[in-house]
Amino acid sequence: MFRMGKNDHATIQAILCGDKEAYGTLVASHSGSLFRAAFRITGNEADAEDVVQEAFLRGYRKLEGFESRSNFGTWIYRIAVRCALDRLASRNGRQERRVAEANDPEQDEVQLADETAGPDRLLLSGEIGALQEAAMQSLTPTERTAFVLRHMEDRSSEEIAAALGIHPNAAKQAVFRAVHKMRLRLAALRVRA
């Protein structure tokens, strides 16, 4: 979890009073963690860079609505997750990939990005990370984001729900569906191995 010092609140007050440069200290403090989360969600370095910038831009515009009792790190992290989710949805739309929320293994086979490496070749090359990424591409943006936050960022269902703007139960179901799809991919790999 992010920890917000007293300085962050003072910095925000200074920004709202006209000290724009003070925002640079917040950007410098939180860019690293935002980039890591953005990269895990988008799976793309350039997209992650854009997400970080977009998050800080959105955050600056919404800074007047920031509640002093909140944690700026958590607040900007949620904004970054939303930006990454938007980026995923936009990218998937451009690639004209059909995104389905249904939990159908056969449909998952269709959804998989076939132009990327298949399980056999990935197994042979031993690129487990690439296989994992290929499996994650079978997920919808919401499932992928929920899975990344749960499995890699160690966020609770409540935190995921807050970041995605959905109910905690919906966040849990998104994680379950993502794990189910991921396991199907890994099961196929295991059989072929």
Next chain:
Amino acid sequence: MNHFSEDELIAHFYGEDAKSAVTRQHLDGCAQCASAFAEIESDLSALKPVEAPARDEAYGGAVWTRIAHSLPVYEAPRRSWIHGRLIPILSYAAVCALLVAGAFVAGRQWEHARQPRATAEDKAPVQEHVVLVVLDDHLDRSERLLVQLKHADGDSEEISPMRDEARSLLAANRICRQNASEQDDPALATALDHLDHVLAELASQPGGLNAATITRLQNEMKTDGLLFEVRVLRSRIAKHPGAGNHRSMGGTA
């Protein structure tokens, strides 16, 4: 036995099942669920967190440099008339009112603290002064009556007012005598006691005053001596420090 679903086992893996201890106990006794959980654990453990490309400490500064130019400057919140003028004015007025109220209360307290002491200091002299004035007035009137009695020759025009004056002085004389007794002044008490007898005789002659009665009183009551005593008392009162500027209008013998 009810077995756990995949979702429940996934939730258990992430530590988000409501009854983790119950689930663990069930897994210890259920080979089927334990096997299913072992598979889930193996699969999810194999999914390592994606390692993001490293970013050095200058990364945050670089991000800021890229976005800084597109950010507007927030205007410092303008102070409204209420905040800018009215509140300071009201604050100033409140402070002034507080000071005035404080000064008033302090003055009352100071006055209240002083008042009992002043009263205690002044009460006795004032009371003494009043007593002396009343007594001097009484002796003055008594002296004039005794002078009239001394020179009376039986004229009814002189006698009748004397009896009335004696009756009037009688009540005042008893009060003065009682006060002299309380003040432990035997000379005054004796003189007033003597005066009381004379006044009583003058006021209550059953047949009225006449030349014979007056002569008898002058002789029996020794009014000349009493007149002398009254004059001595009056001179004593005049010398008393509590008598102030009071001057009697004493008669002459």
